[in-house]
Amino acid sequence: MFWHLYLPIAGSSINVLLIFSLGILVGLLSGIFGVGGGFLMTPLLIMIGVPPTVAAASDSNQIVGASTSGTLAHYRLGNVDFKMGILLLIGGVIGGTVGVQIIKILRAVGNANFLIQITYVLMLGFVGSYMFWESLQALRKKKVAPEPAVAKESRYARMLSKLPWQTNFETSGVRLSVLMPLGLGVFVGILAAIMGVGGGFIMVPVMVYLLRMPMHVVVGTSLFQILFTCVNVTILQAYSNHTVDFVLALLLLLGSTLGAQFGAKISKKLGGDQLKILLASIVLLVMVKMLLSLLLTPDIMVAYKGGH
Amino acid sequence: MLKKIATFLVLSCCFFLGQPFSSATADIRAHLAPEAIDIGAFFNGTKVYVSGDVSRDAEVVVRLSGMVHDVALKKKGKVLGLLWMNLDSITIHRVPNLYLVSISKALGSTIRTEPSQWEELGFGFAALKKEVKVSPAEAGSETIFREFVELKKSEGLYAIETDRVTYGEAASGSKSFEAVLQIPPRLTPGKYLVETFAVKDGIVSAKTTAELQVEQVGFPALIYRLAFEHGALYGVLATIIAIAAGLLMGVIFKGEKGAH
Numbered sequence: 001m002f003w004h005l006y007l008p009i010a011g012s013s014i015n016v017l018l019i020f021s022l023g024i025l026v027g028l029l030s031g032i033f034g035v036g037g038g039f040l041m042t043p044l045l046i047m048i049g050v051p052p053t054v055a056a057a058s059d060s061n062q063i064v065g066a067s068t069s070g071t072l073a074h075y076r077l078g079n080v081d082f083k084m085g086i087l088l089l090i091g092g093v094i095g096g097t098v099g100v101q102i103i104k105i106l107r108a109v110g111n112a113n114f115l116i117q118i119t120y121v122l123m124l125g126f127v128g129s130y131m132f133w134e135s136l137q138a139l140r141k142k143k144v145a146p147e148p149a150v151a152k153e154s155r156y157a158r159m160l161s162k163l164p165w166q167t168n169f170e171t172s173g174v175r176l177s178v179l180m181p182l183g184l185g186v187f188v189g190i191l192a193a194i195m196g197v198g199g200g201f202i203m204v205p206v207m208v209y210l211l212r213m214p215m216h217v218v219v220g221t222s223l224f225q226i227l228f229t230c231v232n233v234t235i236l237q238a239y240s241n242h243t244v245d246f247v248l249a250l251l252l253l254l255g256s257t258l259g260a261q262f263g264a265k266i267s268k269k270l271g272g273d274q275l276k277i278l279l280a281s282i283v284l285l286v287m288v289k290m291l292l293s294l295l296l297t298p299d300i301m302v303a304y305k306g307g308h
Numbered sequence: 309m310l311k312k313i314a315t316f317l318v319l320s321c322c323f324f325l326g327q328p329f330s331s332a333t334a335d336i337r338a339h340l341a342p343e344a345i346d347i348g349a350f351f352n353g354t355k356v357y358v359s360g361d362v363s364r365d366a367e368v369v370v371r372l373s374g375m376v377h378d379v380a381l382k383k384k385g386k387v388l389g390l391l392w393m394n395l396d397s398i399t400i401h402r403v404p405n406l407y408l409v410s411i412s413k414a415l416g417s418t419i420r421t422e423p424s425q426w427e428e429l430g431f432g433f434a435a436l437k438k439e440v441k442v443s444p445a446e447a448g449s450e451t452i453f454r455e456f457v458e459l460k461k462s463e464g465l466y467a468i469e470t471d472r473v474t475y476g477e478a479a480s481g482s483k484s485f486e487a488v489l490q491i492p493p494r495l496t497p498g499k500y501l502v503e504t505f506a507v508k509d510g511i512v513s514a515k516t517t518a519e520l521q522v523e524q525v526g527f528p529a530l531i532y533r534l535a536f537e538h539g540a541l542y543g544v545l546a547t548i549i550a551i552a553a554g555l556l557m558g559v560i561f562k563g564e565k566g567a568h
Contacts, residue, residue, distance in 0.1 A: 003350075004350060004351075004352035004493070005349060005350065006347055006348065006349055006350065006351040006352070006493070006528050007528075008524060008527075008528035008529070008531040008532040008535070009531070009532065009535055011494060011495070011496050012493050012494035012495075013350075013351055013352040013353070013493035013494075049463065049494060061546050061547065061550055062550065064547050064550035064551060064554070065550035065551065065553045065554045066554065067554070068550065068551045068553075068554025068555055068558070069553075069554035069555075069557045069558055070554075071554075072554065072555065072558035073558060073561065076562065114387050114391075114393055117393065118391075231547045231551075234543055234546055234547050234550075235540070235543035235544060235547060236543070237543070238535065238539050238540070238542050238543025238546060239539040239540045239543050240539070242535050242536050242539055244535065244542070244543060244546055245531075246531055246535070246542070246545075246546050246549075247527075247528070247531060249546060249550065250549070250553075253550055253553050253554070254553070257553050257554050257556075257557035258557060260554075260557070261557055261558070261561045293392070294391045294392055294393065295390070295391065295392070296392070297392065298384050298392055299458075299462075300455055300458045300459050300462065301383065301384050301451070301452075301455040302381045302382065302383055302384065302398070302452060302455045302456055302459055303381065303382050303384065303394055303459070304379070304380070304381060304382075304459075
């Protein structure tokens with residue numbers, strides 16, 4: 001027989017095995033790609049019958065466990081750039097605060113949700129396609145010798161080298177201005193706050209393409225940063241909205257901490273470009289799913305207020 | 309006069325001594341089992357039985373309704389004639405969080421052929437609609453309410469179930485009945501109202517009511533109290549346990565790696 005547990009905050013009961021397997025799946029994804037996995041978990045939980053706000057908050061509780069496990073595993077593989085991570089994090093906190101204010105203004109103006117969802121779909125589409133195309137080119141490099149984008153890239157590199165406060169980031173093997181990770185942290189923080197997602201999907205491409213970090217270090221550093229973001233979100237949600245269901249989170253993190261360990265090992269085995277192309281495919285899938293939900297006529301014409 | 313007072317006293321005694329549920333109009337007697345539901349760690353929905361006697365030519369309708377509250381909804385609509393989005397906010401006032409009606413197979417087929425008669429009795433969703441207010445008022449409230457009922461039905465919280473009332477052999481003008489209410493796993497603690505109606509010739513001829521107390525016990529109750537009474541502590545504990553679980557898993561895996 002299936003074993004059920006009652007979730008006190010969600011106010012419903014749930015199949016333990018199902019939640020455990022969901023946890024493993026999402027933990028694998030975060031260990032491999034350095035994303036939180038909220039994009040997958042939150043809608044799945046809502047489908048099982050967990051209220052949207054509880055799903056999102058409990059998921060961030062779970063991500064704390066998964067990213068601790070993943071960060072540790074990647075740290076042992078030498079894949080976490082703490083210096084870069086902390087700078088991005090500081091930027092992210094500033095950006096998050098600014099982002100919340102921007103949402104308030106957008107909401108007051110009206111039609112904010114429309115703008116947010118369209119921006120999100122467009123951005124996922126753009127980032128996913130670019131990443132997919134770029135890593136496909138890289139994988140075929142042996143056949144296609146010339147790189148057409150070199151001139152443009154070097155202009156970007158020249159611009160980077162003119163910024164003040166240049167520092168070495170040893171783990172990533174890059175030399176950059178401190179302003180770069182700080183500024184990009186703010187940018188991602190704003191976007192994440194506005195779109196109500198963790199930001200892993202935006203942060204990973206930003207680190208790969210704008211900070212020029214090697215893919216493996218990106219995964220570890222992203223997890224390190226997600227850990228702190230989700231600690232913050234979990235405590236805030238528990239304190240102000242009472243939406244963290246610890247029973248649900250515990251079941252999820254039993255699976256996800258395990259998954260994250262295996263994920264880190266798989267990540268190590270894959271090449272950087274293979275990782276990128278896989279992540280790009282997932283980003284594109286999420287984009288298509290969101291687009292479909294916007295285009296298809298819903299079964300029920302009303303929804304509870306409070307979800308994303 | 310004396311006789312009247314005596315009758316009043318006897319009736320009052322009946323009322324106070326007996327369960328309010330089992331002593332009611334002479335036409336129907338009903339007993340609720342269980343009278344309370346405890347939600348423990350392994351709760352996964354349950355059944356509540358209402359059994360008793362009713363006059364032999366009547367049908368029994370059992371209705372369970374939950375606490376009345378206001379629900380905030382988002383109406384879906386098309387933007388630019390293409391994209392479906394959550395648009396206007398709507399509030400539905402004074403709707404029960406749970407609304408379950410159990411009827412017999414025979415009554416089920418009657419209401420399929422004559423739905424209007426069913427609605428006149430006041431058990432269907434259209435009857436519920438009359439109690440409810442939708443704001444803002446101009447927002448096409450008929451459609452909104454219908455969609456809201458669909459949403460609740462998809463969650464198993466609103467249902468009209470046929471073949472859930474069965475009758476025993478009729479004897480001396482009355483017959484026994486048993487009704488089943490299937491309580492979904494998604495149950496909020498609180499007070500619920502169970503009403504049992506006798507329906508004769510298209511009207512409600514008798515009615516009894518009882519309270520069903522639902523509360524969380526044991527581990528769920530502990531978590532719930534902690535979450536709502538000590539939110540900050542709860543959040544901090546939840547993150548610490550999550551971090552500990554992550555570290556523990558890391559240590560376990562390191563040990564395994566060392567063996568290579």
